[in-house]
Amino acid sequence: MVTRGFAGRDSGRDQSDRIPPGQHLVENFPVLTAGPTPLVETADWRFTLKIGPKPHKVWNWHEFNALPKTKMTRDIHCVTAWSKLNTNWEGVTIDDILADAGLERPTDFVLARCYDGYSTNVPSRDLASLKAMVALKYEGQPLPRDHGGPARLLVPHLYFWKSAKWVNTLQFTNRDEAGFWELRGYHIYGDPWREQRYSND
Amino acid sequence: MTECGARSASWQTCIIDEIVQQTPRIKSFFMRLSTPFAHVAGQHVDIRLTAPDGYVAMRSYSIASSPSSSEVIELAIELLPTGEVSLFFHEIAVVGDEVELRGPLGGHFLWPELASGPILLIGAGSGVVPLMAMIRQRRALAQTVPTALLLSSRTIRDTPFSEELLAVEMADPTFRFSLAVTQEASQRSSDFSRRIDGAMVGDVVSRLPNRPAHVFVCGSNAFVNFATDGALMAGLDPSMIKTERYGG
Numbered sequence: 001m002v003t004r005g006f007a008g009r010d011s012g013r014d015q016s017d018r019i020p021p022g023q024h025l026v027e028n029f030p031v032l033t034a035g036p037t038p039l040v041e042t043a044d045w046r047f048t049l050k051i052g053p054k055p056h057k058v059w060n061w062h063e064f065n066a067l068p069k070t071k072m073t074r075d076i077h078c079v080t081a082w083s084k085l086n087t088n089w090e091g092v093t094i095d096d097i098l099a100d101a102g103l104e105r106p107t108d109f110v111l112a113r114c115y116d117g118y119s120t121n122v123p124s125r126d127l128a129s130l131k132a133m134v135a136l137k138y139e140g141q142p143l144p145r146d147h148g149g150p151a152r153l154l155v156p157h158l159y160f161w162k163s164a165k166w167v168n169t170l171q172f173t174n175r176d177e178a179g180f181w182e183l184r185g186y187h188i189y190g191d192p193w194r195e196q197r198y199s200n201d
Numbered sequence: 202m203t204e205c206g207a208r209s210a211s212w213q214t215c216i217i218d219e220i221v222q223q224t225p226r227i228k229s230f231f232m233r234l235s236t237p238f239a240h241v242a243g244q245h246v247d248i249r250l251t252a253p254d255g256y257v258a259m260r261s262y263s264i265a266s267s268p269s270s271s272e273v274i275e276l277a278i279e280l281l282p283t284g285e286v287s288l289f290f291h292e293i294a295v296v297g298d299e300v301e302l303r304g305p306l307g308g309h310f311l312w313p314e315l316a317s318g319p320i321l322l323i324g325a326g327s328g329v330v331p332l333m334a335m336i337r338q339r340r341a342l343a344q345t346v347p348t349a350l351l352l353s354s355r356t357i358r359d360t361p362f363s364e365e366l367l368a369v370e371m372a373d374p375t376f377r378f379s380l381a382v383t384q385e386a387s388q389r390s391s392d393f394s395r396r397i398d399g400a401m402v403g404d405v406v407s408r409l410p411n412r413p414a415h416v417f418v419c420g421s422n423a424f425v426n427f428a429t430d431g432a433l434m435a436g437l438d439p440s441m442i443k444t445e446r447y448g449g
Contacts, residue, residue: 036432
């Protein structure tokens with residue numbers, strides 16, 4: 001349905017091949033968080049890899065930063081309809097985390113858990129083959145607290161609620177267990193190109 | 202274990218029934234739904250505008266009205282300097298226009314059906330909109346759960362719904378309203394003339410009969426960070442604080 005009198009701004013039409021349906025381009029970096037912004041000191045930071053309920057390996061900040069670093073430039077897409085192009089990240093790929101733990105994909109699904117109690121689920125294959133990382137830097141600087149610092153998950157090919165801020169655990173699960181927003185009406189997978197915003201989209 | 206949320210909501214056409222200027226930058230749009238729905242106070246809708254060449258712009262807006270009147274819902278939309286959708290609503294839309302909408306959406310920032318204790322609401326600017334739905338729902342159901350609203354605004358003139366909020370406070374001794382104005386002197390002894398801080402949140406909490414069991418904070422990200430830092434400094438538990446941040 002064409003809306004009477006609506007033209008839309010010209011910048012919204014730029015690079016439409018890189019902007020998924022229903023999304024619009026932003027230059028700023030909006031912050032959306034369901035609760036207070038946690039304060040996590042790197043001295044206290046721990047990252048745990050679990051298989052089911054059992055911890056398999058734990059890294060402290062120093063140990064985690066000694067893992068191989070990878071840079072990624074990616075477009076990101078938030079379910080609230082903004083997209084941001086060419087964002088620059090640096091961190092440790094999930095492949096490198098698994099290699100350091102001596103594991104190959106233990107199960108088909110992962111539940112990422114965070115310092116603020118947030119969680120989100122991602123199939124293991126979506127984290128493998130350099131598709132995802134635990135990001136430690138954004139635009140060459142330590143990741144700001146508002147954007148999940150000191151460390152967040154980055155899964156840029158899915159809606160950005162999957163890129164969990166303040167991540168502290170990746171838990172491999174046998175079933176696809178719904179996370180925080182997935183329990184509250186959002187799509188279990190969240191592919192922006194298929195506009196999988198809400199449960200039944 | 203699913204909270205009530207957005208399962209599935211189809212796009213529908215709605216008609217703008219009435220437009221009311223609330224403040225110099227905020228207008229209310231009363232939207233007549235073609236397929237009425239029952240929402241939970243705090244939820245939002247997605248609005249979709251389509252240009253003649255097929256270009257689509259989509260934005261989310263919180264519902265300001267109480268769920269008890271669901272054939273027409275009220276959206277209160279703030280004019281943003283670079284906002285193609287808010288600009289359409291403020292400068293082009295007239296009564297009788299049709300736009301596409303889907304909802305209700307959102308499964309977290311929700312008025313509790315059964316509150317386990319007093320409720321603290323903190324908002325700024327158009328961040329008052331979902332809180333307004335909560336206050337109206339509470340009134341519509343004659344609920345008596347002690348509730349305090351702390352609202353931040355530049356001036357009294359910039360405060361949406363202030364007359365209605367003052368009237369609710371007059372009529373209901375279990376509802377307390379405090380305004381924090383940042384660019385002029387406050388007018389009532391229960392108000393403040395500074396930005397929200399921990400002492401202010403502590404002061405508002407002390408006017409409730411006991412500590413809040415639910416805290417809802419809505420506004421820009423910068424405001425929500427100030428307000429939640431204030432709430433944490435006032436000793437409130439982070440796990441009871443739900444936030445909604447505008448600007449996406």
